[in-house]
Amino acid sequence: xxxxxxxxxxxxxxxxxxxxxxxxxxxxxxxxxxxxxxxxxxxxxxxxxxxxxxxxxxxxxxxxxxxxxxxxxxxxxxxxxxxxxxxxxxxxxxxxxxxxxxxxxxxxxxxxxxxxxxxxxxxxxxxxxxxxxxxxxxxxxxxxxxxxxxxxxxxxxxxxxxxxxxxxxxxxxxxxxxxxxxxxxxxxxxxxxxxxxxxxxxxxxxxxxxxxxxxxxxxxxxxxxxxxxxxxxxxxxxxxxxxxxxxxxxxxxxxxxxxxxxxxxxxxxxxxxxxxxxxxxxxxxxxxxxxxxxxxxxxxxxxxxxxxxxxxxx
Amino acid sequence: xxxxxxxxxxxxxxxxxxxxxxxxxxxxxxxxxxxxxxxxxxxxxxxxxxxxxxxxxxxxxxxxxxxxxxxxxxxxxxxxxxxxxxxxxxxxxxxxxxxxxxxxxxxxxxxxxxxxxxxxxxxxxxxxxxxxxxxxxxxxxxxxxxxxxxxxxxxxxxxxxxxxxxxxxxxxxxxxxxxxxxxxxxxxxxxxxxxxxxxxxxxxxxxxxxxxxxxxxxxxxxxxxxxxxxxxxxxxxxxxxxxxxxxxxxxxxxxx
Numbered sequence: 001x002x003x004x005x006x007x008x009x010x011x012x013x014x015x016x017x018x019x020x021x022x023x024x025x026x027x028x029x030x031x032x033x034x035x036x037x038x039x040x041x042x043x044x045x046x047x048x049x050x051x052x053x054x055x056x057x058x059x060x061x062x063x064x065x066x067x068x069x070x071x072x073x074x075x076x077x078x079x080x081x082x083x084x085x086x087x088x089x090x091x092x093x094x095x096x097x098x099x100x101x102x103x104x105x106x107x108x109x110x111x112x113x114x115x116x117x118x119x120x121x122x123x124x125x126x127x128x129x130x131x132x133x134x135x136x137x138x139x140x141x142x143x144x145x146x147x148x149x150x151x152x153x154x155x156x157x158x159x160x161x162x163x164x165x166x167x168x169x170x171x172x173x174x175x176x177x178x179x180x181x182x183x184x185x186x187x188x189x190x191x192x193x194x195x196x197x198x199x200x201x202x203x204x205x206x207x208x209x210x211x212x213x214x215x216x217x218x219x220x221x222x223x224x225x226x227x228x229x230x231x232x233x234x235x236x237x238x239x240x241x242x243x244x245x246x247x248x249x250x251x252x253x254x255x256x257x258x259x260x261x262x263x264x265x266x267x268x269x270x271x272x273x274x275x276x277x278x279x280x281x282x283x284x285x286x287x288x289x290x291x292x293x294x295x296x297x298x299x300x301x302x303x304x305x306x307x308x309x310x311x312x313x314x
Numbered sequence: 315x316x317x318x319x320x321x322x323x324x325x326x327x328x329x330x331x332x333x334x335x336x337x338x339x340x341x342x343x344x345x346x347x348x349x350x351x352x353x354x355x356x357x358x359x360x361x362x363x364x365x366x367x368x369x370x371x372x373x374x375x376x377x378x379x380x381x382x383x384x385x386x387x388x389x390x391x392x393x394x395x396x397x398x399x400x401x402x403x404x405x406x407x408x409x410x411x412x413x414x415x416x417x418x419x420x421x422x423x424x425x426x427x428x429x430x431x432x433x434x435x436x437x438x439x440x441x442x443x444x445x446x447x448x449x450x451x452x453x454x455x456x457x458x459x460x461x462x463x464x465x466x467x468x469x470x471x472x473x474x475x476x477x478x479x480x481x482x483x484x485x486x487x488x489x490x491x492x493x494x495x496x497x498x499x500x501x502x503x504x505x506x507x508x509x510x511x512x513x514x515x516x517x518x519x520x521x522x523x524x525x526x527x528x529x530x531x532x533x534x535x536x537x538x539x540x541x542x543x544x545x546x547x548x549x550x551x552x553x554x555x556x557x558x559x560x561x562x563x564x565x566x567x568x569x570x
Contacts, residue, residue, distance in 0.1 A: 051418040055567050069567075076420040083418075087411035091328045103320030104419040148415070 002065040004029050004156050004186040009059035012045050019045040020210040032182050034197035035190040037207040043190040044084055047160045051081040080149030084160040086141050090134030094144055101148040119147040139170040159189040213305045229267040230294040237286030317421045321429025329437050338398050339441055349387045350448040353380045377462045385466045385536040397498035400481025401491040403430045409489040423563045427556055431482055438474045462538030469535020472548035477502055479555035486562040
């Protein structure tokens with residue numbers, strides 16, 4: 001079976017500047033993938049191409065085995081799309097709009113009613129079903145957007161910034177909703193909020209300036225791309241002696257004093273310094289009170305990757 | 315087909331839930347009623363005089379004196395009204411961003427265009443249907459030959475279709491409803507008046523201009539004549555502008 005999304009050498013130019021250049025990635029069936037990057041990195045462009053709104057300048061994107069441009073109708077049948085701005089017809093009520101969306105998406109007329117009731121329930125829209133779209137709050141707009149994407153049970157959901165502009169309690173609700181959907185659908189969602197992605201997604205694709213800079217699970221990214229390990233120590237002993245001794249240990253990049261008796265050791269990549277450090281401290285007769293490996297947060301990884309990218313230009 | 319129907323239903327819901335339809339409909343019927351009234355009053359005045367004037371009497375014909383000029387005036391009112399009915403159709407989808415939903419649903423471009431065009435045509439036909447009251451009212455008081463009246467209505471329907479297809483095209487060009495309305499109105503006026511050249515006998519182009527003119531082709535219908543070349547003119551006019559609209563929609567696929 002082909003993967004749900006296959007992207008090869010995807011490039012899109014707006015005028016002379018590329019919004020994305022030569023993206024390659026795959027998303028397997030049932031995966032929840034986060035598309036992470038700063039504003040203007042090319043997330044929305046990529047998702048619009050996948051949704052079939054416009055074609056790439058070059059390269060191919062396939063959904064469910066169908067080319068997003070050449071077999072656009074078939075590809076679009078397999079997806080539900082929530083655009084970033086959640087455009088809704090202001091003069092239709094929620095139910096009228098969902099009826100239109102259901103017919104447009106080819107829901108069979110016999111199942112139309114049941115299908116609309118299902119998404120209204122799943123997205124918690126019962127209380128606003130007869131409200132005009134134009135007078136909905138931002139949180140409800142987002143849910144209506146999600147509801148139309150869910151109609152006809154598409155195997156793939158493309159969600160562009162699903163939680164942007166919502167208040168914290170709404171964000172929690174929408175995230176919960178997305179988590180519940182994950183079982184039946186493949187989900188690709190974009191975000192520039194890190195905790196969101198690390199909470200929701202099994203895999204993160206980090207994109208910056210139109211290029212993929214990393215793609216892995218949130219945990220692996222934190223581990224592998226953290227540029228070495230960090231170990232915090234609490235040692236009872238004379239600091240002026242401790243610092244040079246720690247620095248002299250092979251594999252240590254830097255040592256800093258972070259408080260009274262507290263030290264932070266930065267090691268080089270892929271090396272566990274903890275046994276060596278423990279032995280060293282004990283051998284010098286100091287008291288080792290605490291020894292802890294610190295993982296890099298995804299946030300730091302992200303900043304690292306993004307600033308690394310920008311460095312050559314400045 | 316279900317896609318076309320889905321769009322028709324949606325567009326009609328929007329038409330009937332926004333004030334623009336009611337306002338244009340109200341003023342259209344107000345103007346139509348006024349013209350019908352004044353034509354009828356003039357006709358009855360002449361009829362009284364015709365009683366004393368044997369030469370005038372045979373020329374008195376309700377179709378020629380009431381309905382033909384009425385249809386002529388209604389057609390002008392429609393030309394002013396149609397841009398108001400079509401300006402929203404595609405421009406608003408683009409401005410509000412709903413185009414992004416519409417064009418990511420599994421609908422072909424033709425489906426979208428036909429849905430929007432047919433919805434506008436239904437609204438137009440509905441307004442047209444209301445004016446049949448005039449003829450019915452007239453027929454209740456006098457004898458009326460329904461043949462040329464119905465031909466006139468066929469002409470108005472085809473004329474409306476042509477104007478709506480051009481209006482839809484204008485709406486596909488821009489995100490701004492006002493610009494869409496202005497472009498549609500200007501082009502419609504041009505297609506209406508272009509035939510005047512032939513009366514001036516200005517140049518060798520006169521024949522071509524006359525053939526392009528909506529007025530020339532519409533005149534036959536309200537005279538009570540269905541000519542194949544007029545039918546072909548209006549149908550190909552409609553198809554041509556729907557086709558241009560499709561091309562314009564497709565351009566999003568290759569423009570940067």
